[in-house]
Amino acid sequence: MGVSERKEREKNARRKMIMDCARELILSYGVDGVSMSEIAKRTELSKATLYLYFPSKDDLFNEICEETANLFIKHATPRLEDGLTGIHALKQYWLAYLEVFGHSDDMRILFNLRRFLLPSVPLRLGEGDMPSSAVRYTYMLFSLLKEMIEQGISDGSFDTTTDSDVVSRIIISLFFYIVENASKFPGDEKILFNVTEEMRDVFQIILRGIAKEGMDRSVFNLP
Secondary structure: OOHHHHHHHHHHHHHHHHHHHHHHHHHHHOOOOOOHHHHHHHHOOOHHHHHHHOOOHHHHHHHHHHHHHHHHHHHHHHHOOOOOOHHHHHHHHHHHHHHHHOOOOHHHHHHHHHHHHOOOOOOOOOOOOOOOHHHHHHHHHHHHHHHHHHHHHHOOOEOOOOOHHHHHHHHHHHHHHHHHHHHOOOHHHHHHOOHHHHHHHHHHHHHHHOEOOOOOHHHHOOO
């Protein structure tokens, strides 16, 4: 291995260490309770070195968000085969969520960080707008959901008057609320509060609410 390759490898390893440390601190103290000074202390780096990797706390937090969202997108996209009905695609989306985040805190971290960085989330872009590169994977979480709801309208699963943009934002907004509410519980109670079950129940209720008249509501049951 050449000198340049070794240096790049060391740089990437240090970058990962910083991000992992930030995640642990967020889980322990919440987003607002984490400072670059504390991250530098925990990683045994000088603040000057830390800022070489991440110019600001927002930059660090945003990269954690995008890494987490990208992980989910990479896992979910292959499951969304062509020809799936809207409801079956939504079920695959939910199953992908369970597989990637059902037993981890990554999605909770993502929602809390996004709320901190972009208080107006979920993202809402004007017609023809494109998300900035800084939030492209997070936006893809929203746009995938919207596309599946539109597919459900097209294939007759959902009422034709359904506004896919509004419904998608409501779902994600409620997910944010559930995560934010769970984060306020004290230690033992937080463990007992099942975020995944809460999200599933909200998701099911909304899908049943936009179902086309005459549809069997049990079709919208999620695992």
